[in-house]
Amino acid sequence: MPVGTAGTVKAIPQDILENLGAQIILGNTYHLYLRPGHELVRKLGGLHRFMSWERALLTDSGGFQVFSLSELRKVKEEGVSFRSHLDGTSHLFTPERSMEIQIALGADIVMAFDECTEHPAERERARASMEMTLRWAKRSKDYFEAHKHEVPWNSISTLSAENAERMGHPTAYPAAPALFGIVQGGMYPDLRRESAERTVELDFPGYAIGGLSVGESRAKTMEMIAAVLEILPKDKPRYVMGVGYPEEIVQYAAMGVDMMDCVLPTRAARHGLLFTSEGRINIKNARYAQDQGPADPKCGCRVCVRYTRAYLRHLFVSAEPLAGVLNTVHNLAYYLDTMRSVRHAITLGDLSGMLSGSVSLT
Numbered sequence: 352m353p354v355g356t357a358g359t360v361k362a363i364p365q366d367i368l369e370n371l372g373a374q375i376i377l378g379n380t381y382h383l384y385l386r387p388g389h390e391l392v393r394k395l396g397g398l399h400r401f402m403s404w405e406r407a408l409l410t411d412s413g414g415f416q417v418f419s420l421s422e423l424r425k426v427k428e429e430g431v432s433f434r435s436h437l438d439g440t441s442h443l444f445t446p447e448r449s450m451e452i453q454i455a456l457g458a459d460i461v462m463a464f465d466e467c468t469e470h471p472a473e474r475e476r477a478r479a480s481m482e483m484t485l486r487w488a489k490r491s492k493d494y495f496e497a498h499k500h501e502v503p504w505n506s507i508s509t510l511s512a513e514n515a516e517r518m519g520h521p522t523a524y525p526a527a528p529a530l531f532g533i534v535q536g537g538m539y540p541d542l543r544r545e546s547a548e549r550t551v552e553l554d555f556p557g558y559a560i561g562g563l564s565v566g567e568s569r570a571k572t573m574e575m576i577a578a579v580l581e582i583l584p585k586d587k588p589r590y591v592m593g594v595g596y597p598e599e600i601v602q603y604a605a606m607g608v609d610m611m612d613c614v615l616p617t618r619a620a621r622h623g624l625l626f627t628s629e630g631r632i633n634i635k636n637a638r639y640a641q642d643q644g645p646a647d648p649k650c651g652c653r654v655c656v657r658y659t660r661a662y663l664r665h666l667f668v669s670a671e672p673l674a675g676v677l678n679t680v681h682n683l684a685y686y687l688d689t690m691r692s693v694r695h696a697i698t699l700g701d702l703s704g705m706l707s708g709s710v711s712l713t
């Protein structure tokens with residue numbers, strides 16, 4: 352899932368996302384709550400209509416950004432109080448509040464409010480955090496079940512409905528979203544398994560593995576994912592949050608992971624880092640100044656078909672806005688093509704050929 356932090360996958364218009372084959376994108380609750388505000392988005396018919404995105408949307412719980420971006424946060428049983436990184440104003444996120452915001456945004460998949468355990472964390476701290484996440488999961492579910500029908504299009508204004516019709520949008524989406532639970536437990540496999548078992552007992556239509564990619568080794572990430580996948584039901588979506596490099600997402604998919612999101616393809620693109628079938632390249636490097644080849648000779652995206660590495664380098668070193676756009680289009684194409692190849696290999700019953708790394712992808 353490409354990450355669309357503030358109602359936009361940075362630098363990319365929605366029609367290009369559609370052309371690239373993105374089926375679902377992620378929106379960040381924390382950012383949309385602070386700006387433009389979930390009540391405004393609700394009033395405008397929900398995030399789908401606000402950003403003109405007809406395909407699926409997943410919102411995170413807001414917890415991760417509170418932990419990574421906000422100042423002066425205080426975690427209590429009730430929830431997390433924090434100051435906005437934008438203007439310093441005080442706010443409180445609780446499981447109930449997170450559900451209310453995500454339902455107001457009109458996400459198709461809503462994430463339970465969890466505490467992302469910091470890394471490294473002592474065992475007792477990781478356990479206490481995991482227990483809190485389980486209590487918050489129960490509160491998230493209780494509130495969600497009572498309020499899930501309060502999606503924006505169930506209370507839509509006539510004007511908004513008329514506008515939707517004019518723009519060719521449906522006037523309604525599914526009657527209620529789905530709520531996914533999140534497994535925590537730090538870097539302790541037994542705590543991870545216990546968290547998975549007890550989250551499954553709460554019975555969600557899908558499950559996420561959170562609190563990874565926080566500075567641990569890749570081997571540790573894989574160990575935690577493997578421990579949890581033993582427990583999570585195979586017939587429900589299993590989502591690893593915040594990963595990873597192209598070769599990692601292939602490995603995780605081979606392990607049985609169904610969904611992943613990552614800012615890497617978009618963020619790296621804005622820093623001039625391109626993922627290609629020949630490995631990662633830094634387009635600002637002087638060696639590309641006269642390179643007339645495409646960013647990736649094996650890529651058929653609109654950027655690789657049309658532009659040279661020399662031109663992409665020129666745009667980047669000149670700080671032209673188009674640099675970020677073109678680099679992001681290619682990186683997203685590379686990631687989405689990677690997952691398309693994974694799905695194809697799964698259909699054929701053989702993922703092993705893809706597991707030697709991204710270089711082998713065609």
Ligand SMILES: [Zn+2]
Binds near residue numbers: 651652
């Ligand atoms: Zn390309």
